[in-house]
Every structure is written in structure tokens, then in C-alpha cells.
Amino acid sequence: MRRGLLQQVADPFTLYGRPANQFVAGFIGSPPINFFSAMLDQAGTALRSAGVSIPVPPAVAAQLSARRGKAVTLGIRPEDLLLEERGAGVTLDGVVDVREPLGNEVLVHLATPVGQLIARYPGQNVPAVGSKAKLHFSVAKLHCLDPDTGLALKGAE
Numbered sequence: 001m002r003r004g005l006l007q008q009v010a011d012p013f014t015l016y017g018r019p020a021n022q023f024v025a026g027f028i029g030s031p032p033i034n035f036f037s038a039m040l041d042q043a044g045t046a047l048r049s050a051g052v053s054i055p056v057p058p059a060v061a062a063q064l065s066a067r068r069g070k071a072v073t074l075g076i077r078p079e080d081l082l083l084e085e086r087g088a089g090v091t092l093d094g095v096v097d098v099r100e101p102l103g104n105e106v107l108v109h110l111a112t113p114v115g116q117l118i119a120r121y122p123g124q125n126v127p128a129v130g131s132k133a134k135l136h137f138s139v140a141k142l143h144c145l146d147p148d149t150g151l152a153l154k155g156a157e
Contacts, residue, residue: 022150025075025143031107033075036114037147040067047072047144050113054090054139064144064153072153075143078107081119082136083126092117092135096127110135 001007008020012028019025025033038049044061047054054074056064064072085091094110094117106126108119110133119135127133144153 018152019143020152022073022075022145025145025152029077031078031118031120033077033143034081034115034117035073035075035145036117038072038074038114040064040070040072042069044068047074049074050115052090052092052113054142057139060139060144067146067153071147073145073147073150075145076117076137076141078118078120080137080141081117083119083121083133085136087138089136089138092137094133094135096129096131096133099126099129108133 002023008015008024010018015024015028019028022035026035036049038047038054040047040056044065044067045056047056092112092114094112096108097111097116098109100107100109101124105120105122106124108121108126110117110119112135117135145151146153
């Protein structure tokens with residue numbers, strides 16, 4: 001519920017993995033999902049944000065075709081930002097600003113070209129404050145949202 005309006009009815013796993021809109025995506029999960037802005041190129045094959053190019057798979061390109069040449073809000077969950085490459089995806093350079101040790105995991109706040117991001121890492125081995133880090137994420141884990149309406153354009157798969 002938001003301002004008296006029902007936003008989405010689903011089980012917790014669906015709300016988390018396939019939120020209907022930006023409000024639900026930001027409300028479900030702790031720490032909250034990371035959001036940043038991007039532009040879909042005219043060909044519909046890449047999302048661009050602050051010099052970072054994110055390839056758009058053909059199936060997703062079809063879902064985003066109406067957004068060609070327009071802004072898109074992207075969301076990525078903290079646990080989907082990895083410190084090592086695992087398969088195809090996108091790599092972002094970052095600098096560690098803050099580390100929040102929580103016992104079994106550490107929340108790491110990083111300054112990146114696309115803005116401030118929070119990543120969640122199990123255990124204690126994370127880069128020190130002030131150090132450089134490479135963040136890697138799978139394009140399949142991105143949530144694509146309409147920046148005007150907040151509605152989901154494409155959910156995580």
C-alpha cells in the first residue's frame with residue numbers, strides 16, 4: 001500500500017524478484033535496491049550511464065523497444081553486485097567509501113561512475129575504505145523501470 005493504493009499483491013519472493021514498480025522495488029529488501037539512471041540507445045541494444053555501456057539481450061530489447069533513445073531507471077540488488085567476475089555481465093569501477101560489518105556479512109558503500117551503490121558481501125573479506133574495487137553484475141539481474149511512472153519495464157529473471 002502506498003497513499004491508500006495497492007501497489008502489488010504477490011508472495012514475498014515475487015515482490016522481491018519481480019516488483020511491479022519502483023516503490024515496491026525500493027520498499028522490499030534491506031539494504032534497499034540501488035537505483036541509477038541510464039539511456040537506452042536508438043538501436044535498443046545498449047543502456048548507457050556515465051560512460052558505462054550495458055548490453056541489452058534481444059529478449060529484453062523487445063520489452064524495452066518503446067524506450068529507444070529515452071531514459072530508463074535501473075535497479076540492482078546489493079547482493080547482485082559481485083567483487084569477482086562470474087560469467088557475462090558488466091563491470092563498474094568503484095571506490096569503497098564505507099564498510100558496515102554486520103557479523104556474517106558486510107555492507108560496502110561504493111562511489112561509482114553511475115552513483116553511490118551498496119553491495120552486500122558474505123564474510124569479512126572486503127576491500128578497505130579508500131581502496132578501488134571492480135563490481136560485476138549480470139544484466140539479467142537488472143530491474144528496468146520507467147522513470148516517469150515508476151512502472152517496471154522488465155523484471156529480474
